Amino acid sequence: MGLYSTIYDDLFCIYGDLRWWPADSRDEVVIGAILTQNTSWNNVEKAISRLKENGLMTLADISRCDRQKLAEIIRPAGFYNQKADRLISISRSVVERFGSIENIKDLQTAISFFSGLKGIGQETLDSILLYALDFPVFVIDRYTKRFIERCYGITGENIKRDVEEEINDVRRLKNLHAMIVQISKDHCRKVPECEGCPLNNRCIYFLHGKQQGAIMHDKDR
Ligand code: SF4
Incomplete structure (x- = not known):
């Protein structure tokens, strides 16, 4: 062995x-992977709960959301202005390029796409690849x-x-x-x-x- x-x-x-990552959808994993940057998971859970209360748990929803409104909703996650910008930008990029994250089927395509987006470092990239897209990365x-x-x-x-x-x-x-x-x-x-x-x-x-x-x-x- x-x-x-x-x-x-x-x-x-x-x-x-x-049974990690605790999310109801691939979109929710991506959102959580951005929100968890530089904060504890407890704070992420509070922000995700508020997003759900406001009907904002898909990348398509977030891509259309007002930036100030989103920042206020995710305030518990910290760095909320920066994270709101990143969430909207990343969501728009996914929707414009693929329509939905469900349509990303190739590992190399996913790596080159997400690593080219602002706010996606190595750890966030790997988390998205593994937990949102089910690619075999660590x-x-x-x-x-x-x-x-x-x-x-x-x-x-x-x-x-x-x-x-x-x-x-x-x-x-x-x-x-x-x-x-x-x-x-x-x-x-x-x-x-x-x-x-x-x-x-x-x-x-x-x-x-x-x-x-x-x-x-x-x-x-
Ligand atoms: S893994 Fe090793 S170093 Fe870490 S807490 Fe356990 S005994 Fe200590």
């Missing part, structure tokens, strides 16, 4: 299938880097490539990322709470890191 399958199984024993964010580095001693730029080479099942890629985010919130925080962590019996950072200097690039130490 490959390393990332082992990581998956280690986490699955703790969390099972987390989302690298600060949680995945920190957890994999600490617990398994893996550093470097190749984590994303290596995960995608080993795991190509979309559902497992989604759940692997979701489980890493969850353990990062529960235990493997910026200052890790190792004593209660269910993985401390196999974690390099906990068992050997400080003594042997096994984690060479941990920015949080």
Whole structure:
């Protein structure tokens, strides 16, 4: 069994299938991926709830929405003026080019289209590709880097490539990322709470890191 399958199984024993991303549609995933930039998921949920109350949960709806009205509705997500601009711009681009996000069927087309839009960085791009469009990509964010580095001693730029080479099942890629985010919130925080962590019996950072200097690039130490 490959390393990332082992990581998956280690986490699955703790969390099972987390069924992330919590959204009713592909459009809602895209909207959430923009809203979650630089804020907590709790704030995103408040903003999405307000969008639903105002009947604005499709990209087509948002593409036609007044910018000031949208900014006020999504205020709980923070950076609301900037995010309103981005949401309207991205929504219009999707609607004009494809009609609907459902019509994006090719990975390379999706990558070149979304990466060319203002406000779509690598993490947002990967989240849209995986969770909204069901393409087999892995989302690298600060949680995945920190957890994999600490617990398994893996550093470097190749984590994303290596995960995608080993795991190509979309559902497992989604759940692997979701489980890493969850353990990062529960235990493997910026200052890790190792004593209660269910993985401390196999974690390099906990068992050997400080003594042997096994984690060479941990920015949080
Ligand atoms: S034991 Fe500590 S460092 Fe290791 S995964 Fe758990 S919280 Fe993170």
